[in-house]
Amino acid sequence: MSKYFFHPKSSCMQILLVYPPFLDERPKDYDVKPLPIGLYYIAALLRERGYQVEIINWYNLKDLDLARWTFSALKPDIIGFSIFNANRWGAIDLARLAKEILPETRIVFGGVGATFLWEHLLNHFPEIDFIVRGEGEYTFLELVEKISTNYSLSDIKKIEGLAFRIDGKPHSNEVRAFIDNIDELPDPAKFFSFQHVISSRGCPWNCIFCGSPSFWKRKVRFHSPEYFVRQLERLYRKGIKFFYFSDDTFTLKKERVIKICQEILRNNLKITWQAISRVDCIDEEIVYWMRKSGCLQISFGVESGSEKIRNKILKKKISLEQIKRAFNICRRYGVVPRAYFIYGCPGESKKTIKATTNLIKEIKPLSLVCYILDIYPGTTLYEEFKRKTGKGDDIWLERIEDILYYQTDPSLSEEKIRRFGKQIHDTFDKFFPKFIETLNLIDKKELYPFHADFLTRLGMTIQYGELSERPGIPKKEILAERLFHRALQYYPDQHAFLGLGIIYQKRMNFKDSIKILKEGLKYFPQSEELNICQAVNYMHLKEFKKALKHLLPFDKSPEAMLRAAACYEALGDFKKRDEYLIYAKSLQKKINPNDIISNNSV
Numbered sequence: 001m002s003k004y005f006f007h008p009k010s011s012c013m014q015i016l017l018v019y020p021p022f023l024d025e026r027p028k029d030y031d032v033k034p035l036p037i038g039l040y041y042i043a044a045l046l047r048e049r050g051y052q053v054e055i056i057n058w059y060n061l062k063d064l065d066l067a068r069w070t071f072s073a074l075k076p077d078i079i080g081f082s083i084f085n086a087n088r089w090g091a092i093d094l095a096r097l098a099k100e101i102l103p104e105t106r107i108v109f110g111g112v113g114a115t116f117l118w119e120h121l122l123n124h125f126p127e128i129d130f131i132v133r134g135e136g137e138y139t140f141l142e143l144v145e146k147i148s149t150n151y152s153l154s155d156i157k158k159i160e161g162l163a164f165r166i167d168g169k170p171h172s173n174e175v176r177a178f179i180d181n182i183d184e185l186p187d188p189a190k191f192f193s194f195q196h197v198i199s200s201r202g203c204p205w206n207c208i209f210c211g212s213p214s215f216w217k218r219k220v221r222f223h224s225p226e227y228f229v230r231q232l233e234r235l236y237r238k239g240i241k242f243f244y245f246s247d248d249t250f251t252l253k254k255e256r257v258i259k260i261c262q263e264i265l266r267n268n269l270k271i272t273w274q275a276i277s278r279v280d281c282i283d284e285e286i287v288y289w290m291r292k293s294g295c296l297q298i299s300f301g302v303e304s305g306s307e308k309i310r311n312k313i314l315k316k317k318i319s320l321e322q323i324k325r326a327f328n329i330c331r332r333y334g335v336v337p338r339a340y341f342i343y344g345c346p347g348e349s350k351k352t353i354k355a356t357t358n359l360i361k362e363i364k365p366l367s368l369v370c371y372i373l374d375i376y377p378g379t380t381l382y383e384e385f386k387r388k389t390g391k392g393d394d395i396w397l398e399r400i401e402d403i404l405y406y407q408t409d410p411s412l413s414e415e416k417i418r419r420f421g422k423q424i425h426d427t428f429d430k431f432f433p434k435f436i437e438t439l440n441l442i443d444k445k446e447l448y449p450f451h452a453d454f455l456t457r458l459g460m461t462i463q464y465g466e467l468s469e470r471p472g473i474p475k476k477e478i479l480a481e482r483l484f485h486r487a488l489q490y491y492p493d494q495h496a497f498l499g500l501g502i503i504y505q506k507r508m509n510f511k512d513s514i515k516i517l518k519e520g521l522k523y524f525p526q527s528e529e530l531n532i533c534q535a536v537n538y539m540h541l542k543e544f545k546k547a548l549k550h551l552l553p554f555d556k557s558p559e560a561m562l563r564a565a566a567c568y569e570a571l572g573d574f575k576k577r578d579e580y581l582i583y584a585k586s587l588q589k590k591i592n593p594n595d596i597i598s599n600n601s602v
C-alpha cells in the first residue's frame with residue numbers, strides 16, 4: 001500500500017450534503033420531505049469552520065440527469081449522504097453516478113440507516129468510501145479535515161465513529177463518545193431556515209420497534225432553553241411561524257419544558273408548534289404552559305389497545321390509566337391529542353384490534369396516525385427477526401424500502417392487515433363527531449382566546465385540512481359550523497367568523513353570511529379575508545357598490561382587485577374594469593383566475 005491512504009485534496013474543499021430519494025412513491029410526502037435535522041447541524045459546524053457546504057434535498061428525485069448535471073457543475077470533493085433505511089438505494093445509485101463522473105470524490109454515508117448497516121454497505125458497495133456511525137458532527141468534521149490534508153491510514157484510523165475498508169474488508173474505528181454539551185454546536189438557524197427543530201437528543205425508553213435506543217444509547221442530552229429559544233427566534237425572524245418540535249419526548253423534564261414555554265412568551269415569539277411526547281410525561285401544568293406558548297398538538301405513541309401487545313411485546317411501558325389521563329388533559333386544555341397506533345404486531349388478531357378500536361372510542365383522539373409495524377435495522381425487533389429467520393443484513397441487497405413485520409409472520413396475511421387497518425380508521429371516522437361533541441374545555445378565563453383558536457382550527461381542519469380528506473367522517477360541515485359557533489362563545493376569532501361566513505355563503509344563505517361577517521368586521525375591520533368574503537356576498541346579491549366598498553381598500557390584493565374589476569363590469573363601467581384588470585395582473589402574486597370564480601362566481 002502507498003504511503004498515503006488517499007491522495008490529498010485541496011484546502012478549499014467543496015462539500016455537498018445530499019438527502020437521497022426514497023424508493024417508493026408516497027401518496028403524501030409530508031413525512032419524507034423535510035431534511036433530516038442532523039444534516040443542518042453537520043453543515044452548520046462545517047460552515048462555521050470555513051468549509052463550503054451545500055445541502056440538496058433530493059427526497060423525490062426522479063431524473064438522474066439532474067444529479068449528473070449537479071455533480072459535474074459543483075465538482076464536490078466530498079459528498080455526504082444522509083441515510084434512512086428507505087432511501088439507502090437512492091443514495092447508492094447516486095454514489096455510483098458520482099463516482100463515475102468524479103472518481104476522486106469521497107463518498108460518505110451517515111445517519112441512522114448507515115449506522116446499523118455499515119458492514120453490509122461497505123461489503124457490497126465499493127462506491128462508498130466512509131461511513132459515519134452515530135452522532136455525526138465531529139466525526140465528519142475530522143474526516144473532512146483529514147481529507148483536505150496529506151493523510152495516512154493511521155490518521156484515518158484515529159477518527160472515532162468512522163468505518164471504512166482496509167484491504168477491501170470493512171473496518172470500524174473506536175466508537176465515538178456522545179457530545180457532552182450539545183449547546184456547543186453552532187446553531188444551524190444562523191445558516192439555514194427550517195421548521196423541524198429538536199431540543200434534545202435521545203430517549204431513555206426501549207421500545208422494540210424504535211431505532212432511537214440503540215442509536216442514542218438511551219442517554220438523553222438537552223439543549224438549554226436559552227439555546228433552543230434563540231434558535232426559534234432566529235428562525236422566527238426569518239419568517240417561520242410554525243414549528244415541529246421533533247424531540248423523541250419533548251416533555252421529559254417538566255421544569256425545562258415550562259422554562260422553554262416561558263421563554264417563548266417572554267421573547268414575544270408569536271409562533272405555533274406541535275410536539276411529540278409520552279402519555280406518562282405530561283401533566284396539567286405542562287400542557288397549560290405549552291398551550292399558552294403556542295402548542296397546537298401533542299403526539300403520543302399509544303401503539304395498541306391490547307395491553308399485551310403494547311407492554312409485553314412492544315415494551316412501550318405505558319398504562320391504560322396514563323393514556324386516558326394524557327388524552328383527557330389535552331382535550332381539556334385545547335391541545336389536539338394525536339394518537340399513533342401500530343398494527344400488524346406479533347399476536348395481532350381480531351381481538352387485539354377490537355381492543356384498539358375500543359381504546360380509540362375511550363380516549364377520543366382528535367387526530368390519528370396508524371402505521372403497520374416495520375422492521376428497521378438497529379431495533380430489537382430486527383435482532384429478533386434475524387435470530388428467528390437466520391437471515392443477515394444482506395437481505396437489504398433486495399431493492400426494497402423495508403420489511404413489514406406481518407410479512408414474516410405466517411399467522412398474518414396482507415388481507416388481514418388491510419382489514420385491521422380499515423377497522424381502526426373506520427372507528428376513528430365514525431366516532432369523530434362524538435369526540436368533538438364531548439369536548440369539555442377547562443374553564444379558565446385566560447385560556448378563552450386559546451379555546452376559541454383551538455375550536456376554530458379544528459373546524460378549519462375538518463372543512464379544509466387533513467380531516468376534510470376523510471370521507472368516512474360524517475356531517476363535516478355541520479360539525480365545523482358548531483365548532484365555529486362554540487369558538488365565538490369564548491372569544492371573537494377572525495377565522496371562526498370567516499368559517500361561518502363561507503359555510504352560509506356556500507349554502508346560498510347570503511343574509512346570514514352577511515350578518516355574521518358584519519359582526520366579525522366590527523372586531524376585525526382590516527381583515528382582508530372577511531372583507532373579500534363579504535364582498536362576494538354582495539356580488540351574489542348584485543349589490544356591486546356595496547361589494548366595492550369592501551374590496552377597494554385592499555389595493556395590494558390581486559384577489560380583491562380582480563373582484564373589483566368584475567364589479568365594475570357588472571356596473572357597466574368597462575374603462576374601470578380594464579384598469580383594475582390590468583392593475584390586478586400587475587400585482588406580483590400569481591393567481592389562478594379559476595380560484596376567483598370558483599364557488600363564488602356571480
Ligand code: B12
Nearest residue numbers: 032036037038080082085110111132135136210211212246
Ligand atoms: C423527528 C423524526 C422524524 C420527523 C422529522 C425528521 C427530520 N426532519 O429530521 C418526521 C416526522 C418528518 C420523520 C419522518 C420520517 N422518519 Co423519523 N424520526 C424522527 C426522530 C424521532 C428524531 C430524528 C432526529 O431529529 N434526530 C436528531 C438528529 C440530530 O439526528 P439525525 O438527523 O439522525 O442526524 C445525526 C446522525 O444521524 C448523523 N447523520 C445524519 N445524516 C448524516 C449525513 C452524513 C453525511 C453524516 C456524516 C452524518 C449524518 O449525524 C447527525 C448529527 O449528529 C427519529 C428517532 C430518533 N430519535 O432518532 C425517527 C426516525 C429517524 N424516523 C424514522 C423513519 C422510518 C422515518 C420515515 C422514513 C418514516 C416514513 N413515514 O416514511 C420518515 C423519513 C423522512 C425524514 N425526513 O425524516 C426511523 C428511521 C429508521 C430507519 N432506520 O430508517 C427513526 C429512527 C424512528 C424509528 N422508527 O426507529 N421522522
Ligand code: SF4
Nearest residue numbers: 203205206207210248
Ligand atoms: S418509541 Fe418513543 S418512547 Fe419508545 S424508545 Fe422510541 S422514542 Fe423512546
